Amino acid sequence: MSQNYKALQGFRDILPEEQSYWYFVEKTATEVAQLYGYRRIETPILEETGVFHRTVGEGTDIVEREMYSFDDRADKEGHRTNITLRPEGTAGTVRAYLENGLFKLPQPVKLFYIGPFFRREKPQAGRYREHHQFGCEVIGDGDPAIDAELVGLLYQFYTTLGLKHIRVNLNSIGDSNCRPQYIEMLKEYYRPLLSDCCQDCQVRFYKNPLRLLDCKEPWDQAKIKAAPKIVEYLCEPCREHFAAVQQFLKLYNVPFTLDSLIVRGLDYYTRTVFEFTSEIDKLALNGGGRYDGLAELLGGSPTPGIGFGAGVERIILELKKQDIVPPLEEKPRAFVVYFGKTAELKEVAVRLVAELRQAGIKTEMSYGDRSPKAQMKQANASGAAFALIIGESELANNSVSVKDLQAEGMDAEQKQVEVKWDQLLPMLKHGH
Numbered sequence: 001m002s003q004n005y006k007a008l009q010g011f012r013d014i015l016p017e018e019q020s021y022w023y024f025v026e027k028t029a030t031e032v033a034q035l036y037g038y039r040r041i042e043t044p045i046l047e048e049t050g051v052f053h054r055t056v057g058e059g060t061d062i063v064e065r066e067m068y069s070f071d072d073r074a075d076k077e078g079h080r081t082n083i084t085l086r087p088e089g090t091a092g093t094v095r096a097y098l099e100n101g102l103f104k105l106p107q108p109v110k111l112f113y114i115g116p117f118f119r120r121e122k123p124q125a126g127r128y129r130e131h132h133q134f135g136c137e138v139i140g141d142g143d144p145a146i147d148a149e150l151v152g153l154l155y156q157f158y159t160t161l162g163l164k165h166i167r168v169n170l171n172s173i174g175d176s177n178c179r180p181q182y183i184e185m186l187k188e189y190y191r192p193l194l195s196d197c198c199q200d201c202q203v204r205f206y207k208n209p210l211r212l213l214d215c216k217e218p219w220d221q222a223k224i225k226a227a228p229k230i231v232e233y234l235c236e237p238c239r240e241h242f243a244a245v246q247q248f249l250k251l252y253n254v255p256f257t258l259d260s261l262i263v264r265g266l267d268y269y270t271r272t273v274f275e276f277t278s279e280i281d282k283l284a285l286n287g288g289g290r291y292d293g294l295a296e297l298l299g300g301s302p303t304p305g306i307g308f309g310a311g312v313e314r315i316i317l318e319l320k321k322q323d324i325v326p327p328l329e330e331k332p333r334a335f336v337v338y339f340g341k342t343a344e345l346k347e348v349a350v351r352l353v354a355e356l357r358q359a360g361i362k363t364e365m366s367y368g369d370r371s372p373k374a375q376m377k378q379a380n381a382s383g384a385a386f387a388l389i390i391g392e393s394e395l396a397n398n399s400v401s402v403k404d405l406q407a408e409g410m411d412a413e414q415k416q417v418e419v420k421w422d423q424l425l426p427m428l429k430h431g432h
Helices: 016-035 049-055 062-065 090-099 144-161 177-198 200-209 209-214 217-226 236-251 312-321 343-358 372-382 392-397 420-431
Strands: 046-048 070-071 081-087 109-118 128-139 166-172 270-278 284-290 306-313 334-336 361-366 387-389 397-404 416-420
Touching: 016 062, 016 109, 016 128, 016 312, 046 090, 049 062, 049 081, 049 090, 081 090, 081 270, 090 109, 090 306, 109 177, 128 312, 128 343, 144 236, 144 270, 144 284, 144 306, 144 312, 166 236, 177 200, 177 209, 177 217, 200 209, 200 306, 200 372, 236 270, 284 312, 306 312, 334 343, 334 372, 343 361, 343 387, 343 392, 372 387, 387 392, 392 397, 392 416, 397 420, 416 420
Parallel strands: 334 361, 334 387
Antiparallel strands: 046 081, 070 081, 109 128, 128 306, 166 270, 270 284, 284 306, 387 397, 397 416
């Protein structure tokens, strides 16, 4: 019995008709990132599991439930390495920064990436188990102007795509100096409420109390709203840093809202954290923040850093909701048609297609020895500007009949002219 295979749950094919959106997003991301002085980095899709256990955090949903991890084949000594399909981009980028000595370069090092990431979570709108992110990381300096630059870059990326109604939410979660005191206050507030919290929050209380504020369960929202606000417990250096970030963001003309409930789900965040959401449907487009202690977790020296990851699928979903259509794919300039079934005619047709393509002219042809009528129908359907017709008379005259497929209001003789082979390329390049 034959097996009808399908893509795995949470994975999908990105078909040709969708690619114009992907190209539009990736091209815009690359251009804006490079405008801000960021350089592209590619890290492996597979990393040692410890890279994420150490940095993302043992108590997070990603590490506990969502990572695709498995033992690699044993080496010659019989040792097995547990490896993981990367669930996020920051840890691998910082690992590459340390391993490849990027800390020896002038600091900060500004990097961006676009690629696939993997989390075994419940598939929903704009969220897949294999998803793609545009991410930026700035490693090597803690200047609040960098925080503002990164948020400004992201805002310019969205506006360049044409998106409107983008909300920028900003918070500070302090550092190792002031956050422990706040966490104690938070636990003191939650302790008498714990029995009435969801199951996940009862675990978070002990493993990662800050994430109590990240709960999405409806019956816990009133508790979250009344909880102590972390910005009220910031130490003086964190308060000054956060004030400077806000001041610099105003210079970038980025509209933002302070939101004390943004804490981010990963353990490595410090100080500035932010989220961009759509005001149309409250869809979260990306999250990011500062991670000044992450390099140390991976064996490096204390190294400040900040970054974000923006979901490409969600961005495309938002483009469609706002009726933003990416630039259309370029239509063929020419479509070669051959009238006759001799091997010589087809050979000349293939040679013409090859020469035009090698000269940088987008050209198509018909395959499968179709009739002249079927070939012309295909030429018209292709959207090509010109049909290049080769028959026995053109073969004898070393010429090509050029039919203008886009011209309207012309008679048949005006639409079609015979052009010598050596004059064809200039005519196609210049339009006549």
